[in-house]
Amino acid sequence: MPSNTSLQRYLTPVLLLGLLVVSNCAPERPQQTSAPQSTEEPAATDPTLRTIESGRLSGLIQENGSLAWRNIPYARPPVGDLRWKLPQGVENWDGVYEAVNTIQPCPQFVSGLSAGIPDTDGDGIVGNEDCLYLSVYAPSDIPEDEALPVMYWIFGGGNNSGYAGDYNGGILAESQDVIVVTVNYRLGSLGWFLHPAILEDNASGAAASGNWSTVDTIAGLEWIQDNITAFGGDPDNVTIFGESAGGGNVMSLVTSPMAEGLFHRAIVQSGGIGTTSIEAGINYTDDTVPGHAHSSKEIVNMLLIRDGLAANRDAAKVLQDSMTNDEIRELLYSQSASEFLKLYNPNAARNYPAPKKFTDGTVFVEQDPLEQLASGNYNQVPIILGTNRDERRIYLYGAWADTIRSDPEEYIRFAHYPSLQWKWRGVDNLARRMTDAQQAPVYAFRFDWDEQQTREDGFDMGIAIGAAHSTEMAFVFGDWGVGFINPDMLYDPSTNAGRDALSDAMMSYWSNFAYSGEPGQGRSNNLPEWQAWQNGDGNPKMIILDSEADGGIRMSTEEVIQESIKASFMAESWSDPQNRCRAYLSTFAGTAAFDQTEYEGLIEGGCSRE
Incomplete structure (x- = not known):
């Protein structure tokens, strides 16, 4: 936790899912800000009774026999004056804390990723700023003489949505003899925000970074170091894993000096890497070094206009520049979470544009992250x-x-x-750099399973969805309720045997990696050998994860580079020429491969401007 030595040293300077959901079928869960405490003594034989640094707690036995402790606070609620501050250590409690409730979301817009969370006031936003909780899942039979590997799950959702309570690690824990921890962290502009006015006098290091959310995930790792032995876990064998934005957050920990020594392996599912400059996070858009359209100073401008204190942006800018830090701070801290988030996102979309992950020199180094990987200047672990x-x-x-x-x-x-x-950005472009930079092995996979059902109306879900973003998570957790599509609309009973076998294999690979730092032939020791990525033509690159009916699990030498994507794209034929234009933008816009002249000449008559 932040009070510990390994985090304290950073208090001074040292260094996507806009998702279409078939059905929101999760049951409603009551809105909660914390689990209740009990003053009654539990039975002495309660197998879930544990003592951690903050006090005693009890959990529950799940249907499959696994043990669960839910909604454990790992930091004080970041509310009031603690908004936009580093996570603070938990106060000790008396009695026995009943760790049985589902973790609730941090503030976010209603979406498929908040399914089952009621919007009680109808403002389009759910969640509570009191949200820094984690859950622990353990097998029913915890060895007395062996500490189990810990797998620390960081959920996805564009860093604007989602919550840890949507993931139950009990099946993975029970079937693979691992400890699974799922962690909540602050989202969006409540998790990454930096304005000079919110900083305390002489604030420096992480306390002046604006990277509150990233430090939340680091505080969760600190909590593991201090407490996981009480649950049978090994603090010296921690695997961080996450999907989508959660995978990107895994890469943030891999590259953050603050996370050094807090984990020992890493798994990135559909992730990527990226940071934002401090200037982009703070400055006006018309400064010499321009800021983001939703930089902190531009957000204050919007506040001043919204509240009728300025007629337009120019007037707001003049007014903001004349205000004291105390006045701006009071304005910012007086906003409810809902009022504040709506400044970024008046249309209430799940994802909204806001700068994140600031290269402050402490949480993130002041170096392009791809160059950082190539230099070897990061937390090198098997990945x-x-x-x-x-x-x-x-x-x-x-x-x-x-x-x-x-x-x-x-x-x-x-x-x-x-x-x-996405594969180039999230796998190949990183694997090539890291393989040359570190001695620890780099492994890669591609998930190919696409044997979904054809609906009664003839709509083929295997074509519509296929091996789409997020579909692998259910296989990793062994839980067909995980994910954002109604499983009754997705899975075909006739292919479930192959589906289940592939899930068993993936859990076996993931857990063997957690045990040993290599997926090998899985914990079962009977799967195809998963070889490490090797640079060079014809060498092993990735394992393909698929059912036996579609070719099975197999190694591949396939490698993606920007030039190969472009060459293949330009040779493609299209039924509708305008789809060629749209696909070009979808694939290359915002990358170095985008060429405006090339785009304009893609089809006869030019691409539509619509």
């Missing part, structure tokens, strides 16, 4: 990097329903190239 073959289909299938029925090959073609770009 798995992976994506799903059809990442982008999850974002497309609703709008493309007619094409899926009439011209499925066009849909597959359109989704293929941005999915391939």
Whole structure:
């Protein structure tokens, strides 16, 4: 936790899912800000009774026999004056804390990723700022003479949505003899925000970084170091793993000097890497070094205009520059979470643009993260990097329903190239650098399972969804309720045997990696050997994870580079020429591979401006 020595040393300077959901079928959960405490003494034979640094707690026995302790506070609530502050150590409690409730979300807009969380006031936002909790899952039979590997799950959701309570690690823990920890962390502009006015006098290091959310996940790792032995876990064998934005947050910990020594392996599922400059996070958009459109100073401008204190942006800027830090701070801290978030996102979309992950020199080094990986200046541990073959289909299938029925090959073609770009960005481009920079092995995977059902109306979910973004999570957790699509609308009973076997294999690989630092042949020791990535043509690159019916689990030498994506794209034929234009933008816009002249000449007559 932040009070510990390894985090205290940083208090002074040292150094996507806009998801279409088929059905929100999760049961309603009551809104809670903390688990209750009990003054009654539990039975002496209660197998869940534990003592940690903050006090005693009890949990519950789950249906599959696994033990669970939910909603454990790992930091004080970041409310009031603790908003936009480093996570603070938990106060000790009396009696026995009943760790049985589901972790509730940090503030976020209503979406498929908050399914089951009631919007009681109808403002389009759910969650509470009192949200820094984690849960621990353990097997029913915890060895007395052996500390089990710890797997620390960081959920995804664009860093704007999602919550740890949506993931139950009990099946993974019970079947693989590991301890699973799921952690909540602050989201969006409540998790990454930096304005000079909110900093305390002489604030420095992490306390002046604006990276409150990243330090939350570090505080959770500190909590593990201090407390996990009480649950049978080994603090010297911690694997961090996460998906989507959670995978990106795993990479943040890999590159953050503050996280050094707090974990020992890493798994990145559909992640990536990226940071934002301090200037982009703070400055006005018309400064010499321009800030983001939603930088902290531009947000204050919006507040002043919204409250009628300034007629327009120019007047707001003049007024803000004349205000004292105390006046600006009072204005910012007087905002409710809902009022504040709506400044960024008046249309209430799940994801909203806000700068995150500031290169402050303490939490994140002042270096391009790709250059940092190439230099070897990061927390070098055995690592798995992976994506799903059809990442982008999850974002497309609703709008493309007619094409899926009439011209499925066009849909597959359109989704293929941005999915391939995701693989380059999240796996190949990182693996090449890290393999040259570290002695610890780098492993890669591609998840290919696509044997979903065809609905009664003839709509083929295997084409619409396929091996899309987030679909691998249920396989990793062995829990078909994990994910954001109603399983009754997704899985086909006729293919469930192959699905279940692939899930068993993936859990076996993931847990063996947690035990040994290499997936090998899995914990079962009977799976195809998962070889490390080797640079060079023809060498092993990744393992393909699929059912026996579709080729099974197998190694591949396939490698993706920007040039190969571009060459394949330019040779492609399209049913609708405008889809060529749209796919080009979807694949290459915002990357070094985008060429405006090339784009304008893609098709005869030019690409539509619509």
